[in-house]
């Protein structure tokens with residue numbers, strides 16, 4: 145049942161960055177996570193998680209980013225082609241949006257074969273309000289990874305910005321995050337973007353150890 149795919153190109157870990165973003169905040173963090181992966185010598189494969197809401201609902205929600213994804217749409221098979229994945233997941237009621245759940249509902253075949261068992265996983269998120277459920281979103285996303293047998297990689301407190309209480313900011317030991325405001329007017333700060341790059345680098349270094357170990 146264990147996954148056996150060896151995907152590292154040479155010593156380079158291959159890391160997917162699948163994300164869903166309705167208003168662009170997660171998309172901005174994803175670019176920084178990708179930069180961090182590449183800075184650590186990894187190969188980043190960004191994917192967009194497909195929209196599921198009808199057009200008339202999206203119009204009322206003033207959706208923008210999810211209507212014009214910059215990257216290919218994520219399919220379950222993409223996760224088998226990489227060593228690990230860092231999912232970008234905005235908060236909906238303290239958990240992942242239905243779009244993300246709908247994607248995982250398509251991964252039953254991978255679950256049955258345990259094709260993702262032993263791969264590495266991480267998450268980053270955003271909320272409208274400072275205490276609107278960032279850590280809860282990381283936590284309530286865990287069952288997807290646990291059932292697939294993935295190894296969850298948090299960032300801990302190595303990046304000093306996490307311990308800086310001098311300004312309002314996202315990011316927790318689970319992973320980077322941002323605070324978007326109810327109207328989406330707050331954009332990821334330089335500090336949050338720095339933590340996003342740190343998360344990409346940190347994850348890549350951990351996965352690189354496993355890739356090297358297999359070679």
Ligand SMILES: Cc1cc2nc3c(=O)[nH]c(=O)nc-3n(C[C@H](O)[C@H](O)[C@H](O)COP(=O)(O)O)c2cc1C
Pocket residue numbers: 164165166167168169170171234235236237238239269270271272273274275276277324328
């Ligand atoms: C249906 C719905 C539920 C939401 N639930 C929460 C919530 O529980 N807590 C919160 O702070 N923000 C909540 N938000 C705000 C989103 O988290 C915010 O718009 C998102 O993080 C922005 O990311 P994006 O720009 O990448 O789409 C919700 C938004 C929607 C549309």
